[in-house]
Amino acid sequence: MKPSVKRYTIKDIAEQAGVSLSTVSLVMNNNPRISEATRQRVLETIERLGYQPNRLARSLAWRRSQTIAVLLPQLRHTFADVYFGEIISGIHDRATKLGYKVMLEVARAEFIESREYIQLYEQKVVDGMLFIGSNARHEFIREFAGSEYPFVLVNNYSREFDLNYVVSNYRYGAWQAANHLVRLGHRRIGFIAGGLNDIQTSRDIFDSFQQVLQEHNITLEPSQVVDGWLTEEGGRQATEQLLRAHGDLTAIFALNDKMALGALRKLNELGLRCPDDIALVGFDDIPAASFATPALTTVRQPLYDIGKLACEHLIELIHGRASRVQEVVPVQLIVRESCGATKKSVVTTPVG
Amino acid sequence: MKPSVKRYTIKDIAEQAGVSLSTVSLVMNNNPRISEATRQRVLETIERLGYQPNRLARSLAWRRSQTIAVLLPQLRHTFADVYFGEIISGIHDRATKLGYKVMLEVARAEFIESREYIQLYEQKVVDGMLFIGSNARHEFIREFAGSEYPFVLVNNYSREFDLNYVVSNYRYGAWQAANHLVRLGHRRIGFIAGGLNDIQTSRDIFDSFQQVLQEHNITLEPSQVVDGWLTEEGGRQATEQLLRAHGDLTAIFALNDKMALGALRKLNELGLRCPDDIALVGFDDIPAASFATPALTTVRQPLYDIGKLACEHLIELIHGRASRVQEVVPVQLIVRESCGATKKSVVTTPVG
């Protein structure tokens, strides 16, 4: 079971197979110039000795590291949730399939100050970078606008800078959800927000919500909007604040499912029934959404696929097969019980 | 703001500074043989041109990649939680400080079948590996027992194989929590488990719990133990099952906080008050534990520190400064409200 101690190099293979280094290399890179006979002989030797090419040497010769970095904001509990897991999973699967390794980077203060996000490219540590969970405080990303360094924002984008991105259609998702509530007859709707000043996509959800209300001449007082933490606890507190100011609300739109679940908890604590007393709609469709009682009506984001897509596009950029990537991914309203539209779930299968 | 297009190499620095390649290299590696005068001259040139050494070339010459891998189980929603975030954060911070890069790997079926966990070392992609979230189904880790490849289990260990690890003192934590319940007079205690057959540390918590009951001649029927998913929903369902079979329970010990919070939700749904009707104890001390109503009594694990420690030890192994690492990290019972010992929190500050 123990791995062999002796490491083989391309030289060993060449000797054993009775060919030159070049030939071995060409075989490994599937060069069609090599005759089938020698090809087989070399492959057989590689197989027999269990030879693994040194990736460092290869990268050095290629002047490409075949590695991408996933950049995350400073990790805090607020962030370590399903969200990252799903996206990273998608990124990793696709990167692996395309022969890339995935490096992890965290946007600490020092990372930014020492401009490590540039050093990573300069030192040939990575060929490209994906940024998940960026927000307006990450000013440094401006340096990637128009830069030669492959860089893609994952499930976010910038209005200020011309950056590459792959993002959910947050606006349309929010539009669907808001319209759904309005169509059900709601006119006094509270909004539970998070990161409204920092996160572009949070802003989008809110703007879209607001727009739908306007279109239907529904008023929205400032106090009907509460900006809190993007967590269950944040949703809980926001709900309390919301209901204290507006006891007459008939529905609540939460910016994400976590907050919606917190809202649900608060409603329970207050003895209010959902959806009978207050309807509720979330965003994301995390697994817990379908397990909740009542099951949560929400907007499903294809996080895994977003990760895959972003990775794919980044690699296109690296290979110069694309120069700009700005893709918007469709989302889907999942009507369950918490909005009161139905007692049964329309879509019950929890997906990815 | 835009980075320069021209990349400098060590050769450029040598020319500009009027010295040889060797000298530049020696300066960069802080070799004391170089005179202060030339040293300064070289450093100044490096600074002026913004030179960044090519990490690949360096690694190739050193025959070390200066990179470690963090291996995660196939990412699913059950896993993407605070747990990983905290640990990875600790690993990353320490790795960075010690000049290492962190690569991400996922133990997919294919990763295991193609023995990529060995290839990573053979191809010089990584110098060492940290495995978070391993369980008994990850049979391949046996190959690292007594192997030359630096490898450390993070917050887990193996009874079967002689592997390096850094792990919380789960047994002692569970012992404290169980004793606490017993001392409060509880004799009919339910246990909500998860991964009892797969995860060694889950087993440890349970064993310790069981032992405390035995020591106090408290009976524990098999139906007082429910093994469910390690999620809030899992805890909720387990609680339902538990109370259906044992309406007379006065306390519940949950294997982790998520399940404990699910239990809390179920108790609410059933109209049972915690701690008055049923006391509750969890494990981990995730942020939500202190926010719950009632605040959750639980055992705090220093996840960030565990990540740091594991990383540190791994690098010791890589440098041959250690040959074996088996460290147990202390944990601490945090008495809050859910156990009924007090109406006020003894420790209220939520900690990282």
Next chain:
DNA sequence: CTGAAAGCGCTTACAG
């Protein structure tokens, strides 16, 4: 104290 040279393990024109 400094430099020329060999080496790390690959790839890739260039010859033949």
Next chain:
DNA sequence: CTGAAAGCGCTTACAG
């Protein structure tokens, strides 16, 4: 179709 040679950008004995 195959090989000798130069190159990727560093480090490190070895000489002086």
